[in-house]
Amino acid sequence: MNLDSARQSFLAEVAELLQSMEDALLALEDDPDDPESLNAVFRAMHTIKGTGGVFGYEAIVEFTHTVETLMDRVRSGQVPLTRPLIATLLECRDHTARLVDAIVAASVPDGPLDPDLARAGESLLARLGRSGDADQDAAAVARSEPDAKYLPVVSDLWMITLRFKRDTFRDGIDPLSFLRYLGSLGELVHVTTRLDPEARHADDFDPESCYLQFGIGFRGEVDKPTLAGVFEFADQDCEIRILEPDTAHSKYLELLAAVPDEQVGWIGDLLLRIGALTRSELDRALETQAVEARGSTEGDTKAHKRRVGEILVEQGSIKPAVVEQAARTQEAARARRQEETRFIRVDAQRLGHLIDLIGELVTSSAAIRVLVKRAGIEDMNEVVDGVDYLVAEIRDNALQLRMVPIGESLSRFKRVVRDASRELGKEIELVITGGETELDKTVVEKMIDPLTHLIRNAVDHGIETPEVRRARGKPAQGTVRINAYHDSGHIVVEIADDGAGLNVERIRAKAEAAGLVKPEDVLTREETLRLIFAPGLSTKEQATNLSGRGVGMDVVRRNIEALRGTVELDSRLGEGTQVTIVLPLTLAIIDGFLVGAGPDQYVIPLAQVAECVEMDAERSARQQGEHYINLRGEVLPFIRLTDLFENAGIQQGPRRESLVVVRFGHHKMGLVVDTLLGELQTVIKPLGKVFERLRGVAGATILGTGDIALILDVAELAAIAEGQRAGAGKRSAVA
Incomplete structure (x- = not known):
């Protein structure tokens, strides 16, 4: 395999995973209990860790493993997800991106890290550790309150129940031998012995029959199949139930998330694969399902046939949360497989070369039409029309291959607005509409910088502080809107805010002071607003760390015009500003x-x-x-x-x-x-x-x-x- 090509694929995959992680974390700020978002964050770190390990990027593996472990505790409810923790996780996402870039770019990937980068990683891991400890303490306090009875009891013991059949002694089986063998694998913390409830009186006892039942609390570094193997020779002579500890429960959830899609099949096989279920438990559940099916009419069977997972939970073989996670894993894998069959990853350069060739085909097709017309061959006109039609279809379909939903790129501005609003002490909501609108990938990539500048200007110079907004009769929370739509073969992107707006008189005064216009020049309101795009013009007296004084709008204009687009601005003092960008759908x-x-x-x-x-x-x-x-x-x-x-x-x-x-x-x-x-x-x-x-x-x-x-x-x-x-x-x- 070409190593450079593999590294490029790794970088592309990491970029997608980190964007997915960022989107999920921002969604968790509004809904901290959303399981899909929690799993998305966990999967991103888990996948980056695994792929990084393939390349031997140990620094990536170590960092992402720590974040992954914390997210596993969050998913299992051991650590509550707070806003400070989300902020730290967002910083971990950013650090992972820097870490990947630095290591992949290094000539020796396993060499020492840049000291500043290493210190930043250590600081983040220390903060994660403190967050996990503090949050776990908070969770422990919460469990001591009245609502604690509704929460699961944390235990590190395997709970094993043995119910021997009456013929156990006749079959030559000694129940105590199993306890002795089990004790060799770990610690028997407690053993509770009970009699069969049907044999309560001395007259009911048969000296050759077994009436024993054991409840065992076991601690040991084993998995469920190993414990089931202890009782392998007695599975026909006793009923066995093994309930895993909470630590194993968390491990099962982690294993389910890590199962490759190609290995996810029937839910019973999936639970066997991760060791959450034994073959005898599964066979018993399948037998119960078959018995129920035989005892039902055909219509009832179709309508009421119980799932295997439901029967396993009822029998006490497995916890409901593990079955639910297995079902989600199964459904997610099925959806991803269906999605993967619809899409393939293509090198953008190859696609660009295809577009260039089609462009030459368009020119050649036009040349053929001219030659046919000059030669006066009437019979060829219909053939040429057919060729033109096919060339147009090929052209349109090839261009469509480069089209991507603009929302995938616009979603990154949620983070920009979130971080900027916190830095400036403002309350700002970003609303994105028209994210499904498609645009040539080349155009999307080149318009990101101008859009970023406009968004930062809106957040920094447009939206007022909550105190100022309240004084002006506005809601404390400001709004920045991005709207995208198609119009006459172009895409229109509107960036609007409900902030302070622009003062036309101040713009005119600044323009005169800068020598851009003369005092006697007569300008319309639109022409005056257009002066904002002149080099170096700004109405702000003080610079900020976020966007300076707001200059650089001339760069925005030049970048948009380089894409054969236009940019217009409209603003009302006290009401807000809207910038409208019009771009061609493709540059080819x-x-x-x-x-x-x-x-x-x-x-x-x-x-x-x-x-x-x-x-x-x-x-x-x-x-x-x-x-x-x-x-x-x-x-x-x-x-x-x-x-x-x-x-x-x-x-x-x-x-x-x-x-x-x-x-x-x-x-x-x-x-x-x-x-x-x-x-x-x-x-x-x-x-x-x-x-x-x-x-x-x-x-x-x-x-x-x-x-x-x-x-x-x-x-x-x-x-x-x-x-x-x-x-x-x-x-x-x-x-």
Whole structure:
């Protein structure tokens, strides 16, 4: 096996497990008794410990084993789960991530740890130890209170009940020999001898019959099958019941959680595998089940057939909690196996290469259509249509493979908000909606940093302290909302808070002081708010450890625009702020609308095209020198692509132009072009650093004819049109 590949798989698995652990711990803050969340935390540590052991990462094994052991005590009720303990466990989760990264990256995995990392781990383990001891003391006090009668009695003894049959002596069996052999395996703490209740009088006794019954308290390092083996030769001559101690009970729960999915089968076999059940106990339960089935009608059998686990509990062979955990393990394994059959793990680079090849296939398909049209082969049109359809289907399905629910990434912000609100002394709730909305994994990964910045700004600078909120008539707890949804081939992510909002006048004053605008400049409210995205602008006087002064919004804007997206901001003083991000679903292939302007061709993302309007020569001439047009009573800013890119060329006779109305967010604008060439599938090619300052262009593509067409950035064109309308005049495409 390729060791590097195995390590990468280990890192990917650890990342998923730690995210699952974090989600479970945050859920436990609201519901500390949720068994699924408790098991998720335990499983995460247990699995990381096991896989780390395979690679020989002893430091990981030692740390996770301690956390796993504590979680086992929490699951069994020995240690109550308090908020301070949850906070410590979250820190353990973070330390595990750092530990894994440090050890996997080290040239010698079993070498000494970084001293700071080692000290941090020791400190956390010490805190876990104190938490466990203190919580166990608290639990002991709780058991001494009136409600204690409803709690299980803690015992470290095996309780064994022997009821010999009447023919025991006749079969040559000495009951006391079993006690002597049992004593050689451990300590007989107490032995209670009783007579068969049916033989209470001397006249009832038969000197050759056995009437003995034993109740034994046994202590020893043995398992249930070993104890059952002591009485193997007498299983036909006596009834045997073995009840495990609480320590064994906890061990069974741990063993059940550790059973690999492929080894989880029928519940009886599962209990035998972990040693919680003996074969004779299982056979007795199956016999009881069969007898009950024979004594019932067919309809009653189907409706009332009791499960084996229920019969085992009734017979006293096993504790209900162990059966319940076994049933949960069985169900969880079945669900995971079904899930695994639906999914396979694929290297993202391979998937990216597949998308690139499909992009080339799209280009080749377009070239075939052009050649067929030139050759005038009518019979080939139907075949070409079929190929185009199949290519489109392959393209859409391949792109769908890279789609992931955005909620998986948004859930990490719960921890960000939780930690930040505690650090700042605020009460903040994070509400996430639309988590099922799917987006290209590449886009998701690149939008995390901008979203993190916006969330921290909302928590730090947006939401007020509880005292301030109460004084303003608001609830003490503030709310930050993240909402995601699809809209016209794009994904929209809204980050909103009900905090203090932004002061437009203060923004204007700061912008003037920074030289971004002049005092005589007239700006609308929206234009003033947009100044927040200017480099270095902030309305905060003091910096904080969490998000500084709130600067860096220009970085957010640049990162979003690098993804061919747009970002808008709306805010009301005293009510809150909302930032809206609009992104394409994928960065690889898009449906486009091909237009011509001068000698060149351009592609407009089809999802942003609202309509096309023909402009006659008179109307076109009338609009020369203007930067807006009246379209059915709506004033639209517009740009002539020939003016923008300075490629008008030589025009013979009156120019016949068309207006392509495009939308971006909640706004519209027009693009004046010479020709409308129709829809096409297009592969986006980056332009490279030489053209990185080219305004209004998102990329390029190769057409079926072999010509190159520029893909237009509608958001950037809108900014240019707005500047023209404000009197900035014609701006060159090259800054």
